[in-house]
Amino acid sequence: MLSTLLEFALVLGLMTGLAVLMGKWLNRVFTGTRHALPERFTFSLLGIDPQETMGWARYGSALLLSNAAMMLLGYVVLRLQAVMPINPLGLAAQTPDLAFNTAASFITNTNWQAYSGETSLSNFSQMAVITFLMFVGATSGVVAAAGFIRGLSRSNSADIGNFWVDFTRTLYRVMLPLCVGMALVYVWQGMPQTFASQALATTLEGAQQQLIVGAVASFESIKHIGTNGGGFFSMNAAHPFENPTPLTNALHILSMLLIPSALTYTFGSMLMQRRQGWVFFGTFLVMFIGFLALVYGAEQNGNPLLTQAGANQTFSLEQSGGNMEGKELRFGIADSSLFIATTTAATTGSVNTMHDSLTPMGGFVPLAQMMLNCVFGGDGVGFINLIQYALLTVFLVGMMIGRSPEFLGKKIEAREMKLVMLSVLAHPISILGFTALAALWPDTMASLNNLGPHGFSEVLYAYTSGTANNGSAFAGLNANTPFFNTTIGLAMLIGRFFTMLPMLAVAGSLAMKKTVPAGAGTIPTATPLFMLLVVFVVLVVGGLTFLPALALGPLVEQLQLLSGQTYN
């Protein structure tokens, strides 16, 4: 048990150190004035002027339109898979609803997969569509944060930067070099990286085993650094080829947390308010540690029904014990719990454990983190979501003490609060609205793998994951139906752009305001007290909105588990 605590401390300590290094680097990427040669080449190819400054509306339009074009291109290639090269297994094209779902999923950084990688995508599609969309989806998120932070840092200015410059720089100076380096470390640890599609083996007992291989390592590095999360293989980062050792597992975790945690430092640097950056880092960390403790405790405690059936779930020197259904032995409970907490905090959606088989309170953690959507959060958008809650906090606190709310020296007025509320409300409306629709849809029952409250959780999880742009699943749900493909695809687009665009508008609006000096009525925001206030607002707003749905799913399931109630 001590080794578990030390492991958690080690990983979180490394994350903090890396956040500082990466945060400094991102600051240079966002604020540097010189363009490197490949960047100048790209700018002339795109036909853009790197000196142009953009207002939030133009910056957001460039982001939205380029994402739309990339999604369309991905969709077309998926539909034409059968006639594309590098398809030795002769896999057919995806159906229109599935290809829409896949393209929407990867451009929005969700990476929900209604298909199984081994049997549905050729090596060409895995590279040209999936790897491509993972890069540009993640880069778009970071770029949105760059424009957002720049907007917060300016006054009396309509300019939040140049989208194309931010995009190209983030891709060339952050994403590509990190991914190449990490991919080679991954191959060293055992991940395949080959143009071959399969290897055939004759097992010791004489059976034939078809081993699917491919460009796995290059896929895994962007998948985690980009907080993307879709798997090369159906079973994602639980598959030994996607996550061969405990070291790769730790690297996956650190990769996922890298950019979301670093952006708090970058924010502090760009605004020259380091302390404020650390307050936001602390807000993330406090919530993360709470959820990690909850999932680890629940999973290590195990499933009482399995103990009755004769399974020994106690921790000892010879076994990790705990609820091992749907978990890999090399990770045991500790590494699995850390991965669960990370992947749903950083809205990656990569899984090294089957979340459908978690204990009720273990499964509560990923659901709750995705509902809050700001415990680190995905690349770029997690930080934006946190600021959205920080604005809500200054507003609520300002109302309570009867002062006009201010944040970072800017007055927060009706326009900003309307945009914040649009963003805050789009999230639960998408999750709860679509879940309610699915609960009434006649064919939903046929898609469920489990009945009772756990079956409800499968549906709730699907829309939460889609809207939060997470992509992990209670994977027993058969989501590859026209109904689920379409509605989850829409949830992903709503969750992505109804948060990102209103918040960019907030940044644009704050950039135009003049900075007012702090007065006696100003609430200081760079304090531990403010940190706890933000956590409180996040939990109250998130908790009150989703509590009824959670009560119908994991909470009632926990009570039934304790009383021994099972479902066929």
Add this chain to the structure above:
Amino acid sequence: MTTQSIFKGLLRPVLVSAVFFMALTGLAYPIFTTFAAQLLFPFQAQGSLIERDGLVVGSALIGQHFTRPEYFHGRPSMTLGADPQDPGKSVSQPYNAGSSGASNLGPTSQKLVDQVAARVRAYRQENGMAADAQVPVDAVTASASGLDPHISVANARLQLARVARLRQIADAELLQLVNDHTTARTLGLLGEPRVNVLQLNLALDARLPSRQPPIAASE
């Protein structure tokens, strides 16, 4: 700001960026990485394939389905494969590395409880354990990938007596072999102590080249 100025001049960069970045990140990046990986780590890049007598017998990272009692057995696997009678249907095919899969059964599933209870009974019988003995949880629960190459040390030690008897090898000697194939936590912290079943069984076969014919489990 007018609508016209917001969208002015965006068409070309929007279209060119989609195609150019697809070529760069979707093709150039994985192709470059593949060449570098093949050059630096050719064994791992191909899938860590193990050969015996010139024949590929599996991957060091992927588990295999062991049923013969003279081998150590891996964890239960829920992977499916095409039904030989009717290719449109799926049937249980443990350790099918062409299609990873898990049970995805929730904790209150009666099916899960029944499966675990049946595996507990089979494990006790196979390894000569008392009718009320507790069985290590990893031996009776399905892994996430269905391809888990490892078992716990507790699980390996409980299977040891059976394998030693059928292989006609002293328990102490086999224990040494199991210990040799046990991997500790990385840096003493990461992961769990574990035994790679395929590598252990390969070592067993190498130690005792004249393999026993399959012995019926119903002795």
